[in-house]
Amino acid sequence: MSIFELFQGVFSGKGSGQYPTIEPFEYLETLSFISDGRPFIRLEQKTKKTDRVTPLHQEVGYIRVLEGSELELVLVQPTGVVEVAKGIYSEEDASATMEFRSIQVIATPSAKPVAETLRTYRLASETLTFEFHMAAAQQETQFHLRSDLVREEA
Ligand code: HEM
Numbered sequence: 001m002s003i004f005e006l007f008q009g010v011f012s013g014k015g016s017g018q019y020p021t022i023e024p025f026e027y028l029e030t031l032s033f034i035s036d037g038r039p040f041i042r043l044e045q046k047t048k049k050t051d052r053v054t055p056l057h058q059e060v061g062y063i064r065v066l067e068g069s070e071l072e073l074v075l076v077q078p079t080g081v082v083e084v085a086k087g088i089y090s091e092e093d094a095s096a097t098m099e100f101r102s103i104q105v106i107a108t109p110s111a112k113p114v115a116e117t118l119r120t121y122r123l124a125s126e127t128l129t130f131e132f133h134m135a136a137a138q139q140e141t142q143f144h145l146r147s148d149l150v151r152e153e154a
Pocket of ligand 1 (some may be wrong): 058113136
């Protein structure tokens, strides 16, 4: 199966996050990957507190699928942050992985600046694991989030 067919769908589940400057937290996430036959994947993500009501982070963007397993990402966030990243796609045994490292993180004048982001989306069977590292708030690049999501019934 192609990267488009493998990731296509809606995934949901639970995640947790931390950073040296904030209190650790847990959240609920819905993440969808949508392909329409062109060489990109539309990504939409929404999170909520575990009370199932209060909205947390969300983001929308596009994964551009290039020749030779290369990927590019452009991703917009309501916090005023835009991530522009390069990535690589790999398949190994029973898993498929998209890994990204930012080449530029742009912030609007009022946004909290972010210096670098790393993203990993790993699909194994019908489980999608997302990990996110960042450099922000004068900290070195380090872990902020991990979520474990399961594909929703079509
Ligand atoms: C699943 C997605 C995410 C969730 C649930 C989440 C949640 C949180 C929470 C609860 C906080 C602490 C309270 C607050 O400042 O609002 C926080 C802080 C922060 N997050 Fe995230 N976040 C997510 C993704 C991201 C992403 C993608 C970025 C950057 C590209 C980011 C950058 C930050 C920054 C810069 C802070 C502030 C740290 C500080 O002020 O010291 N977060 N996040």
